[in-house]
Structure formats: structure tokens, C-alpha cells
Amino acid sequence: MIRRTTLLVLLAVLVAAGLAPAHAAERAPGTARVFAKVQSPGFPAYVHVHTNGRVYAGTYTNPAGDSMRSRVFEYTSGGTLLRSWTVPGQDLTEPRGVQVAASDARGRLVLLEKSRARVLTLDVRTGRFQAQATLPDLPGGGHPIPNYATWGPGGALFVSDYGQAVIWRIPAAGGTPRAWFTSKKLEGVAGFGTTGLVFEPATRSFLVSQQTSGDPLELFRGHLYRLRVRADGAPGALSTVWTAGGALDLPDGFGIARSGNIYLALLGANKLVKLSPTGKVLARWSATGSAVPFDSPSNATFLGTRVLVANQSAILGDASHHAILDVEVGERGAPVVVPRVSVLR
Amino acid sequence: MFSSGLPADALTLGRRGLIAGGAVALGAVATDALEAEVDAATLSGALPRRVDVVVVGAGIAGLVAADRIARRGRSVLVVEARDRVGGRVLNHGLRTGGTIEAGGAFIGPTQNHIKALADELGIGTFKEYVEGNNVYVSSNPLLGRQEFKGTVPPDPTILLDAALALMRLNDMAAEVPVDAPWAHPKAAQWDAITLDAWIRSNTLNSKGVDNLIKSWTQPGFGADPDQLSLLFVLHYIACSGNETHVGTFERNSDTVGGAQESRFVGGSQRVPLALARRLGDRVALSAAVTRIEHVDGRAVVHTTRGRVAARRVVVAAPPKQVLDMALPGMPAGRRTLLSKLQMGRLMKCDAVYETPFWRADGLTGFGLADSGAVRVAFDNGVRNTDHGILLAFVGGSTWRQYGSLSRAERRTAVLQGFARMFGDKALKPIEYTEHDWTHERWTRGGPVAIYPPNVMATYGQHIHRPYGRVHWAGTETSTYWTGYMDGAVRSGKRAAVEVLEKL
Numbered sequence: 001m002i003r004r005t006t007l008l009v010l011l012a013v014l015v016a017a018g019l020a021p022a023h024a025a026e027r028a029p030g031t032a033r034v035f036a037k038v039q040s041p042g043f044p045a046y047v048h049v050h051t052n053g054r055v056y057a058g059t060y061t062n063p064a065g066d067s068m069r070s071r072v073f074e075y076t077s078g079g080t081l082l083r084s085w086t087v088p089g090q091d092l093t094e095p096r097g098v099q100v101a102a103s104d105a106r107g108r109l110v111l112l113e114k115s116r117a118r119v120l121t122l123d124v125r126t127g128r129f130q131a132q133a134t135l136p137d138l139p140g141g142g143h144p145i146p147n148y149a150t151w152g153p154g155g156a157l158f159v160s161d162y163g164q165a166v167i168w169r170i171p172a173a174g175g176t177p178r179a180w181f182t183s184k185k186l187e188g189v190a191g192f193g194t195t196g197l198v199f200e201p202a203t204r205s206f207l208v209s210q211q212t213s214g215d216p217l218e219l220f221r222g223h224l225y226r227l228r229v230r231a232d233g234a235p236g237a238l239s240t241v242w243t244a245g246g247a248l249d250l251p252d253g254f255g256i257a258r259s260g261n262i263y264l265a266l267l268g269a270n271k272l273v274k275l276s277p278t279g280k281v282l283a284r285w286s287a288t289g290s291a292v293p294f295d296s297p298s299n300a301t302f303l304g305t306r307v308l309v310a311n312q313s314a315i316l317g318d319a320s321h322h323a324i325l326d327v328e329v330g331e332r333g334a335p336v337v338v339p340r341v342s343v344l345r
Numbered sequence: 346m347f348s349s350g351l352p353a354d355a356l357t358l359g360r361r362g363l364i365a366g367g368a369v370a371l372g373a374v375a376t377d378a379l380e381a382e383v384d385a386a387t388l389s390g391a392l393p394r395r396v397d398v399v400v401v402g403a404g405i406a407g408l409v410a411a412d413r414i415a416r417r418g419r420s421v422l423v424v425e426a427r428d429r430v431g432g433r434v435l436n437h438g439l440r441t442g443g444t445i446e447a448g449g450a451f452i453g454p455t456q457n458h459i460k461a462l463a464d465e466l467g468i469g470t471f472k473e474y475v476e477g478n479n480v481y482v483s484s485n486p487l488l489g490r491q492e493f494k495g496t497v498p499p500d501p502t503i504l505l506d507a508a509l510a511l512m513r514l515n516d517m518a519a520e521v522p523v524d525a526p527w528a529h530p531k532a533a534q535w536d537a538i539t540l541d542a543w544i545r546s547n548t549l550n551s552k553g554v555d556n557l558i559k560s561w562t563q564p565g566f567g568a569d570p571d572q573l574s575l576l577f578v579l580h581y582i583a584c585s586g587n588e589t590h591v592g593t594f595e596r597n598s599d600t601v602g603g604a605q606e607s608r609f610v611g612g613s614q615r616v617p618l619a620l621a622r623r624l625g626d627r628v629a630l631s632a633a634v635t636r637i638e639h640v641d642g643r644a645v646v647h648t649t650r651g652r653v654a655a656r657r658v659v660v661a662a663p664p665k666q667v668l669d670m671a672l673p674g675m676p677a678g679r680r681t682l683l684s685k686l687q688m689g690r691l692m693k694c695d696a697v698y699e700t701p702f703w704r705a706d707g708l709t710g711f712g713l714a715d716s717g718a719v720r721v722a723f724d725n726g727v728r729n730t731d732h733g734i735l736l737a738f739v740g741g742s743t744w745r746q747y748g749s750l751s752r753a754e755r756r757t758a759v760l761q762g763f764a765r766m767f768g769d770k771a772l773k774p775i776e777y778t779e780h781d782w783t784h785e786r787w788t789r790g791g792p793v794a795i796y797p798p799n800v801m802a803t804y805g806q807h808i809h810r811p812y813g814r815v816h817w818a819g820t821e822t823s824t825y826w827t828g829y830m831d832g833a834v835r836s837g838k839r840a841a842v843e844v845l846e847k848l
Binding site for chain 2: 034035036037039040052054067068069071073075076079080081082083084086124125291319320
């Protein structure tokens, strides 16, 4: 259990870091612009806003084949490219990619690396990468692909797996990943598996997005689930918050507002959908006003009253669309909690 | 025609008045007067024994880094070898009135960082004169002198060839990561050849295209295509944009919509001068750095005015200049990189006329030529004089041909070059001035450090990688707009981020 005083201090820091520029509110909700184009090798699949006020994004897999090592980019909150790091130790015979999923209590970036299904940390002050864990290959399923991560109960790191129907738990101080929750509902079709994962301290539950479903009655339809956490820290019941209207909406990453509203990227429909806390659709947005259209939008990470959306162009592979888009949503994000004990190794 | 637009009293302010007035228009004030106004900077005397950060170099990059560090409440000292600030940015007060730039001058679209800094400092910009036609002078007697609009001159022997070549260069550049060109899968392949070799392999009239491209490389790099790595050139093109606009050759080379679109009222050196004024006695001039060493968990910076201990050091000096400093512990890769980089060879020559007569003839004052001392010319008019000013960049092989002549011989050659473009009136200026950056001891060339083949792909990764307590700034270490003032600002901001997160 995280102590209340610890939480309050962390929340204050995080709220301060999330203050939006004054000009942000001048745009109407739903309007978008290019925050920054993402350099080669491109295919950005997630955006992380750090407590240091800066923005990080990794490069992900090129479905046509990867020719470069993955890289991590650092931007100012205004979109200026500052630095980049090349990810070491990738298996260059495998599809590769990296997502900057979170930051730990030491300020290090938490990276999810595809080619070896690893969790890494990167200290941007020193440029040092450190391997933290490798997700196991479970029998009978696909292969592990760490997809999204969030700090949860006990300060542990919880990781969704795009290739296997499981949510992993890595202890706050680091260690071996354990399968924390498995369910048939986390099985995707044709490899389109579990995507976004965010822990909501207020409801002591996870929100989990599932890109497709293997259920014959709703084949391909994605879902947003709520997964309660029991008092003993074990997973509770999985309930459906929202079901995709279209078979190929392909819900991906999402962000949660202070109001509880959820901003969910639809990778297949090229939309950003705004949901109420109970799953009612409040709006569906295109990237109105942006010079680059939504092209496989993959997440929605709050920065003030805006969400930053990685435009992966996963299907078309259009390099000119590899960008982070900045969508005004008119409300602030819920504070992201980084428990003090969440330091990994 | 330009007119000053300034109140009369702005032009008659004394030195004290200028400082007291803050960001008033300074167009009529000579550079030496401005330099004198950075009176808070010290020219002699003891340096502080210890600060949080020492910044080496008082060019734009170093001053931006220092300003950012100081604004975060950290103690900082800028040490500068020269007795002035600005580095490769230098104003020049004309005898006949007006201030022009002897160094970096232009600013264009997507150079948002230098623009924002200038706005913050109250320094305005004005557009380059572009009304009318450009001029192209060919040594081919069948073509001779032609007028044109746009980027590529209407030489039928190269027009299509050059347009296609530029399109291909843009396409290749679009793939190059601006922050890590060495990471591109074809980096080694592209780095193994020169721009000249690529042109010879990819154009029909390669000699003609190569000659035309010199009009871009000589002012832009102070070098010819046969001196430049193709990868380096592609990276330079890729950098001619920003995070929301992909870099293109046109944005680099053009006036309208390009890097030569605007200039600063009163001259670009007002930017570093204003920054230095803000930093006050935290800028120490005439303090050349001789050695940076790590001692007892500190960096110790030895200068000709004494030594200073610091927790971090930002070196914002031109790459070749760094080799003159003793830097024990500097990685071998970076030392090799610095030894292989070369500074461009460039001088700027300006002729002043009673009036900008070419404008009356319907000409912009922009000209290209495939031979002679003036390969590229600009209308260099400024807002506080009605005089006309023509500027010639003399770089690369043209510098090698004309840079060693006597000043009088070179003046004649430059004026004849102007006359070929704009008529015989160009032969009779009321003033002529020139500045050769190869003679600048603390820069040794300009406008930028250039990469010959087989350097960037192998050693480029060391360009901004810190070692020990030493970090790097300077326009050559920037991502976008490397080689430009905007790149200098960007690099200073990035270095400040690096240092502040370690203090």
C-alpha cells in the first residue's frame, strides 16, 4: 500500500509538470496540429510525458522490415527535438521497436523493447540503458510483445502483452515478471491483442483496451475493459466498459482525464474517441486542422489540456505521417502516479 | 527603397543612451560602439575561482546556454577568447552609414528559435528585397546574361537536369535522421562519395550542374561539391526545416520562403550583444581557454586570464578551435572527428552605392554566375540608409582564386562580377568592404565546419556526446539548422538541458 503522504507529494509534482501553455486553450476541443514529426526509423507507437516536463517517444516496427535500430527521442514540451538515443542489444533478426511507456521514481524512462520482449530503463542524464526483465513466452499462445505499462498496486509495474493473453506484474524493486492476470478475453485475432493499460488509483482498477476479440459473436470488435483489484492485490472481475462500434476500429492506447473521461485512439478507424467514465461515446474526432491526418493513431497521453497522439502509420507506412499529433481536448489529464517505491533495479 | 523609419533621436543616442534605451533600433550604430556597450563584460581582471558552469565561447550558442543556466539560478561564467561577443556573427558599421553583417546575417522560415530569441530581446527583422528578376550569368557565349525568377536559372543545358537532381537530393535527405545521420542504413555508402561524385553519376550535364551547385555550396559551406561528403550535404538539407516541416534544398537555398528571407534590424550581432548585456560580468572576454581538466570531482578550466573550477563545462567553440585546447580524457573518437573536420573558406564582400540602381532596372539584386569572383550576389540593403548595397559571397575554390589577391585586385574582380550582373554602374561604389573569415584566429574559416567523405558515418556520433563533465554546444552540434544561427540557439538550449539535469 502506498502511503497517503507519499502520494500527495507525488501528485503535486506531477500536476505541476502537466501545466499547459496558455495558448493551448485557444483551440477548440478536437482540433489538432503536428507536435513534431518523428525521425527515421519512425513508426512511433506511444508518447510519454515525463515529470521533468519533457516528452519522449520511441520508434516502432516497420511492417515492411526494419533496417535500423530503434531510437528514443526527447522533445521539449513545445515539440523541439533535444536528443535521441539508440537502443542497444536488439535482436536484429527480429522485428524491432521500442515504446517509452513510463518513468520510474528515479526519473529513468521505462522502455518496452519488442525484438527480445524486454523491459529496459534509460537514464537520460547519463544515457545508460539497463535491462530490467524479459517477458516469458507462455506455452500455447503467441510470443510475448510488451505493449503498454503502468505503475499499479504496491508500486509494481504492470505490462500488457500484445502477443499473449496476459497482464504481467514486475515488482516495484524489479525482478522476474509474473503472469498476474490471464483471460480468454485478452486473446486477439491475427495478433491484434491487448493494448492500453492504465491504473486508476481512485477506483483501484485497471482500464485495459483490447484491440480485437476472438469471440465468434463479436469477431474483431475491440473493447475497453475495467479490471478491479482485490484488497489482497489479486485481480478481480473483468467488466466491459465499451465495445467498438466497428469491427476494425482497433482500439489502442488511451488517456484518462481528471473527470474520468477516457480518450481512446482507434488505430483502425483513424479516430480519437472520447468516452464517459461509463463508456458512453461523447465524441469521435479526426485530426481536424492538422497538416498530417490521423494514420494509425496509437495512444493519447495528456499534456495539459491536450493529448499527444503517436501517428504510427502502421499499415500504410507513410513516413511523412510519422508524427506526434497534438489534439486539444479541453480538459486536463488525471495525475499519473509514480510511487516512490517504483524504482525497479 | 528602404528608409530608416527611426525617430531622429534614436540615431543620435550616445553609447549610454543606447544601453539605457534597451531594445531601441540600433541600425545606425557601428559595431565597435555596440561592442563597447557590453561594458559589464570584463576584459581583464581575476575570474571567479568557482562557479556551477563555465561556458567556453561567447557566440550565440554559448550565450544562450549561459542565459538558460543563469535563469535557473545557477552560477555561470562565459569565457571568450576574443575581445568581443558574437563568434561568427559580427556587425560592421559602414563609413557611409548603416550597419551590415560581416558574418551570419539571414533568417528564414522554420528558424523559430533564433526568431523567438530575437523577439524576446526586442530585435526586429525585415524582409530581403525580392521585387523583380534575378540574374544569371553564364560563361557560355550562347547564353550570356539572363534574367529569371525562382531557384534554378533558365540555362537549357542544365535546367531539367538540375531540377531532377535537386528532387532526388530532397527525397534522399527526407530519409536522413537529423539528429543521427550516421544511423541511416546507407550512411556509409553516401558518406563514401562527395556531392560532386554523386552529381557526376546522376546528371547528364554534370559539369554544368556541378558548376551551378557551387553557387550554393560556396556561400553555404565555404567549399565546393568535391570537398563535401554526400551524407553531410543530405544531412544539411534534412536540417533545413524543423520538427513540423521536413527539410528541403529550396528552404535552404531560397530567399523567398527560404533561409535568406529576412535579416535583423540593426544587424544580427545585436542578438549576442543583448544576451551578453543580460549576463553582464558573467561574460569574461579576452579569456582564451588553454586546458580543461578533471580534478577532484570538478572540471578546471584554464584560461589566459586564470583558471576557474566548475561542476560542468559547456564548450561552444568552433570544432577546430577545440583542438587548440588541452583536453585530457577527451574520447579518441571525438578527437579524430575534430581533426578530420575542416572549416569552410569564405569571405563576404560588400559594395555600397548611392542608390540601389538595380531595383530601378527591375532586378532583385540576387545574381548567380558560373564563373568570376561573384558566384552569388544579394541585395544587402539595410533599413537605415537609402544607399544600395550589393553583397558577394566568395567561398570555396572562388576564395582560393581570389582570396590571395591584393585587396585592390579583389575589389576590381568583385565589382566586375557585380557589373556583369547589374550593369556598369556597379563599377563605381562609394564604399567597398570585405571580411575574410579565414583570417579570424578564433574561427579559422566559415561559415561552418564541413565534413569531407568518410567522416560523418564513422565519427559523427561524437559531435555532441558529452564526456566527463564536458558538454558540447555550437551550431555544428545542432539537429535542425546546423550551420545557422537557429542551430546555435537550439544547441545552446540543448546543452543547458544536459547540464541543468546534472547539477
